[in-house]
Each structure stands twice: as C-alpha cells, then as structure tokens.
Amino acid sequence: MKLIVLLMLFCNVSSSLNAAEFNITRFGATPDDESDDTTAIEDALTACGQAGGGTVFVPSGTFILSRRNSETPILEVPPNTTFRGEGTSSILKFAARANESNFWRMIGAPVAGGTKNVVIRDLHLDGSNTHPKYVKGETPEHNAGLWFYNKKHVIENVTVLNVFAENFSGDCMAFSYNCRGITVRDCTLRNFIRQGIQMGGSPGSRDYLVTGCRDLEHSVRPGGSTIHVEHARGLKNVIIENNQCRKSILAGGVDGMIIRGNTVTGKVVGNSNSNLLICDNIIRSGGQSGAVMQIGYTKGLIIRGNIVTGAESNPTGIYVWGNSRYNDQPGEDVIISDNQITATEHAISLNGAKSVRIIGNVLKAARPLLERRAEGVVSDIPNEDAATE
Numbered sequence: 001m002k003l004i005v006l007l008m009l010f011c012n013v014s015s016s017l018n019a020a021e022f023n024i025t026r027f028g029a030t031p032d033d034e035s036d037d038t039t040a041i042e043d044a045l046t047a048c049g050q051a052g053g054g055t056v057f058v059p060s061g062t063f064i065l066s067r068r069n070s071e072t073p074i075l076e077v078p079p080n081t082t083f084r085g086e087g088t089s090s091i092l093k094f095a096a097r098a099n100e101s102n103f104w105r106m107i108g109a110p111v112a113g114g115t116k117n118v119v120i121r122d123l124h125l126d127g128s129n130t131h132p133k134y135v136k137g138e139t140p141e142h143n144a145g146l147w148f149y150n151k152k153h154v155i156e157n158v159t160v161l162n163v164f165a166e167n168f169s170g171d172c173m174a175f176s177y178n179c180r181g182i183t184v185r186d187c188t189l190r191n192f193i194r195q196g197i198q199m200g201g202s203p204g205s206r207d208y209l210v211t212g213c214r215d216l217e218h219s220v221r222p223g224g225s226t227i228h229v230e231h232a233r234g235l236k237n238v239i240i241e242n243n244q245c246r247k248s249i250l251a252g253g254v255d256g257m258i259i260r261g262n263t264v265t266g267k268v269v270g271n272s273n274s275n276l277l278i279c280d281n282i283i284r285s286g287g288q289s290g291a292v293m294q295i296g297y298t299k300g301l302i303i304r305g306n307i308v309t310g311a312e313s314n315p316t317g318i319y320v321w322g323n324s325r326y327n328d329q330p331g332e333d334v335i336i337s338d339n340q341i342t343a344t345e346h347a348i349s350l351n352g353a354k355s356v357r358i359i360g361n362v363l364k365a366a367r368p369l370l371e372r373r374a375e376g377v378v379s380d381i382p383n384e385d386a387a388t389e
C-alpha cells in the first residue's frame with residue numbers, strides 16, 4: 001500500500017511536467033495469472049483522475065476483471081484520460097463466471113459526474129462469453145465491453161480507437177444516455193450475442209461517428225446487428241461511414257444521419273429518422289426475409305449510389321414506407337437516385353410515401369417499381385414497368 005501511495009505521489013509530481021502515465025502493473029495488476037486485477041486497475045484510474053488526467057497504460061498480457069455489486073461500469077474512466085494498451089496483446093478479460101450473471105459492463109464513465117476528453121485505444125476486451133446464442137432468461141444480455149451511459153451527467157468527447165472487443169453476451173460497445181461527441185474508429189468486433197456497436201441517446205445526445213470498424217467471422221450466433229441505433233430519444237447527427245458489417249445496420253430515431261460507404265452483408269433498416277442520407281453503400285442480402293433496405297416513417301430521405309443485391313429470400317430491394325395506424329408520418333421528401341438494385345420481385349417498393357423522386361437507377365427485377373398509397377411520385381421508370389396496387 002505504501003508503495004502505491006508513493007507511486008501516486010510520483011505520478012502527481014511528474015504530471016506537472018508532462019501527462020502522467022499510470023501503468024496498471026505498478027498498482028498491483030499482474031498479467032497472465034488467475035489473480036483478479038479489478039482493484040489494481042481501478043486504483044490506476046482513480047490515481048489518474050486525482051492527477052487531473054493522464055494515461056492509464058495496460059501492458060501486454062491478460063488481466064482479469066470481475067463485476068462488483070452494482071450495475072455500473074466496472075472501470076470508470078475519469079476526465080482527460082487516455083486508457084491504452086499495446087494493441088491486441090493487451091487483454092482485459094472477464095472472469096469466467098460472467099457467464100452466470102448479468103450487468104457486467106467492463107469500461108464506462110464515472111457514475112458520479114460523468115466524463116469528458118477520454119481516449120480508449122489499442123486494447124483487446126474479452127467478455128469470456130461461452131453462450132452460443134441468445135436464450136431468454138439464460139444468456140446475460142447486459143454484459144458489455146464499453147458501456148457509456150449516465151442518467152444524470154454528461155459524457156462528452158470520447159474516442160475509441162483500434163479496440164478489439166469480442167465474446168460479449170450483450171453488446172461489444174454501447175453508448176446511450178447523455179453521450180455527446182462519440183467517435184468509434186478502426187475497431188474490430190467478434191462474437192456479440194446482442195449488438196456489435198449499440199448507440200442510443202437522450203435529449204441533448206449528439207454527434208456520433210462510427211468509421212473504419214468491422215466484425216470478424218462469428219463462432220456464436222449474433223442476435224443483432226453489427227451497428228445498431230435504438231432508443232435514440234432525440235439523438236442528433238450520427239455518421240456511420242466506411243464500415244464492414246457481416247450483420248446488418250439498423251438505425252432509427254435520429255435527426256440528421258449519414259450511412260455512407262459501408263459494406264454490409266445483411267440489411268439496412270431504419271424507422272422514424274429525419275434528414276437521412278444513405279449513399280455509396282454495398283449491401284448484399286444475408287439471406288434474411290423482407291427488403292434488403294427498408295426505411296420507414298422518414299421525412300427527408302436520400303438513397304443514392306448504393307449497390308443493393310437481394311437473395312431469393314428478399315423479394316424487394318429498397319422499400320420506403322410509412323403512414324400506418326401507429327405513426328402517421330409517410331416516407332416523405334424522398335430521392336432515390338443512381339442506385340443499382342437487383343431483386344427477385346420489386347426493385348423499389350413504396351407503401352405510404354409522399355413526394356418521391358426516382359431517377360437514374362439501374363434496376364434488375366421482375367418489376368422495377370411498385371407503388372402503394374403513394375402520392376407525388378416523379379419517376380423516370382417507364383409507365384409499363386411500374387405497378388400500382
């Protein structure tokens with residue numbers, strides 16, 4: 001204990017000269033053994049917070065983490081902190097009993113006060129999940145790698161860079177209440193039972209960027225999407241760009257969203273967005289049912305320059321819909337242009353849509369355009385190829 005105090009003092013002194021570094025092994029963390037390292041890493045983060053910020057360093061090796069008694073993040077990253085390792089050799093891993101209980105959340109913001117100016121990088125997070133798929137009541141679906149969520153305090157300016165997160169029975173990474181300015185860049189995901197990257201929000205949440213991320217081949221059955229926005233609650237300005245997704249992108253409830261340049265094996269689905277641009281993506285059906293791209297209740301929608309390829313199971317390429325008894329917003333102010341769409345039945349299907357312009361698409365389908373409950377459709381598809389039902 002004396003040693004730890006001395007080291008903390010040393011770190012405090014050195015922080016006045018340059019950003020202090022807090023190596024978790026100097027706080028008692030031991031790599032590659034059975035001993036639990038939770039307290040040691042907590043102490044390193046606490047010392048960094050008390051110093052006003054700095055770098056908490058995780059050297060190569062496997063360090064074991066366990067849940068405490070609460071549902072809060074196990075490791076709380078204080079403001080002005082870089083939490084970093086050396087890459088995939090720096091492993092933070094849940095104890096095996098994570099498989100038997102819920103609410104293990106590895107890294108997040110302090111419950112008291114939130115956080116800001118945080119970088120999490122060059123780490124390998126392992127949730128130790130051995131459940132092969134989601135089974136209600138059995139799979140601990142709230143065990144996550146990153147979990148940034150705070151009901152009372154703001155979480156601002158968080159960058160996650162080059163993190164490999166795998167084997168989580170819930171989400172690999174999750175951002176929700178009170179998050180602002182979130183960047184997830186060049187991260188790799190594998191074996192999530194729920195979502196790869198889950199984004200939600202609350203009033204005031206804004207400015208999320210997910211780019212350069214991918215999921216590797218899974219040896220469990222993911223129940224969710226590679227990238228997912230749900231319970232957005234007023235979230236504004238989300239960019240999902242240049243990711244490689246083996247599962248779908250599902251994104252709803254956002255005002256101001258760009259889904260651009262992604263390669264998706266699965267679907268692109270979104271409901272109740274406004275001001276949504278979906279462009280330059282390559283979307284190939286993963287064999288699910290329904291349309292390959294399916295966008296509902298959206299005002300202000302541009303779908304441009306995508307390559308959309310359906311399988312036998314996806315009779316429709318792009319489906320724009322709205323105006324139901326649950327939500328009277330039609331798909332409104334829509335431009336569908338310059339896409340290449342291949343589908344067994346309909347390339348483009350409108351159902352509950354208003355003010356739609358369809359131009360310059362290359363369509364390979366039994367019927368290029370199906371219109372139902374649609375008004376104000378301007379299309380360059382010859383009349384004899386369009387159908388109204």
Ligand SMILES: [Ca+2]
Pocket residue numbers: 029030031032033034035036037062063064
């Ligand atoms: Ca250890």
